[in-house]
Amino acid sequence: MSVITEYDSLLLDLDGTVYEGGRAIEHAVSSINSSGLPLMYVTNNASRAPEVVAEQLRDIGLDQTTAEHVMTSAQAACQMAAEKIPVGSRVYVLGTESFRDLARNAGFEVVDSADDQPQAVLHGHNPETGWAQLSEAALAINAGAQYFASNLDSTLPMERGRHIGNGSMVAAVTHATGVTPLSAGKPGPAMFYAAAAALNSTKPLAVGDRLDTDIAGGNAAGMDTFQVLTGVSGFYDLVYAVPEQRPTYIAASLQDLYSEPGSLRPGSQGGFKALIDGATLVISGGDSSAGPTPIAALRTALEKAWASTSPITDVRADSELAAQALKNWW
Known part of the structure; x- marks a missing residue:
């Protein structure tokens, strides 16, 4: 089972999710082309007409894209x-x-x-x-x-x-x-409702890189949300995220659409542990055989951070592997 099998459509952000300045983000094109799901590109960028956006997407390898697949703010x-x-x-x-x-x-x-x-x-x-x-x-x-x-x-x-x-x-x-x-745009839910209706979708997945627009908008529309760490919002943004901006899934890229759903949710991974010490989130442990992956440390940390009832103002590593992982946070 993978994330992609749990939904009947994809509502995809563009800038920072599919491309960056017109250049395709790694794994984006192949992941979208392989999905087999109806989709809509829901973008806050109002500078280009839907027809132009569709042409740009075809140019990077999303060959079946037409203006009907694009909804701009x-x-x-x-x-x-x-x-x-x-x-x-x-x-x-x-x-x-x-x-x-x-x-x-x-x-x-x-x-x-x-x-x-x-x-x-x-x-x-x-x-x-x-x-x-x-x-x-x-x-x-x-x-x-x-x-x-x-x-x-x-x-x-x-x-x-x-x-x-x-x-x-x-x-x-x-x-x-x-x-x-x-x-009119994200983080309001209107564009998500309209996109889902256009696709006759009852279980869409909202995908994006920004917590304050893509994720907040999908959440406001009552949809599951999938954040990729390829654009604006990063590791520390997730730690400090308010409840309205917390995604269902935390992904390295769109390639993680094909990962097992539970592995992308907050929870203990990679041998890491986390605890709250006052206002500090402390990350320790780590399995050297699995590699001190930054995103495994993040998902481990988020389980504790998002359950905390008091604000977190700092993040600290308490093991060598945790310190190596945090060096790659941004």
């Missing part, structure tokens, strides 16, 4: 706005041309200036966004426009590291206006 933002303002309303789109096209397709009139008195501002990631565009959005919001964001991700993982995400741009507009937008 820009699509979700347009749906959210349509529930709040009348069709035909004027909107100012702070985002890429593909986002503007989605807004037009949703029945809105896209305008270029706050002087056109838009009823809403739709804000999605665009690498070309600058002071002038942010200021135009602020002017519209201060004049009464409703504010919708595709997502609130503070960073965007790329090949060179973590770049500025849409949430960081949103923070500038919020600081200037005092208005916090309604966010």
Whole structure:
């Protein structure tokens, strides 16, 4: 039995999970192609149209991908706005041309200036966004426009590291206006519900790399969640994670979809032991024949950390093998 056999669909994040800056993450393509499950790519990145995302996925070897397999937060933002303002309303789109096209397709009139008195501002990631565009959005919001964001991700993982995400741009507009937008993307559950419904799925598995968006969103939707350690959230993030952001499974990569489910859950592994000493999580032991794998130490530690009723502020190794494992934590 493996994780993949327990579910009837996969809801997959993209950046940090499937690819990083357009480069396929190790084991991602082969693991997805072998799954045999219906799937949907659920992404907070609103800068690319579904058709473009699908083409990019085909380019890295996910040959059967079409636009129908992609759900972006820009699509979700347009749906959210349509529930709040009348069709035909004027909107100012702070985002890429593909986002503007989605807004037009949703029945809105896209305008270029706050002087056109838009009823809403739709804000999605665009690498070309600058002071002038942010200021135009602020002017519209201060004049009464409703504010919708595709997502609130503070960073965007790329090949060179973590770049500025849409949430960081949103923070500038919020600081200037005092208005916090309604966010259509993760960690809200709406995209997960919509993706599962599109696949007629009753038991989906939500897969991602960020605890505060992918995992929190899947959890909020009542789904099992599978975190891969290939993107933003790392070992220490998991130790300190609040209950709403704790995944069902902790995986090294998407290849672990084919591992036995119990082996990916928090619990004692690799001969490691863990205990709580005040506010410190202490890891000891380790089986040298199995190798001091960092993720085995992590899953061992999480069983104790997540059961603790008091905050943990430090992690300490109390054996040589534990110390070797913690050297590879991040």
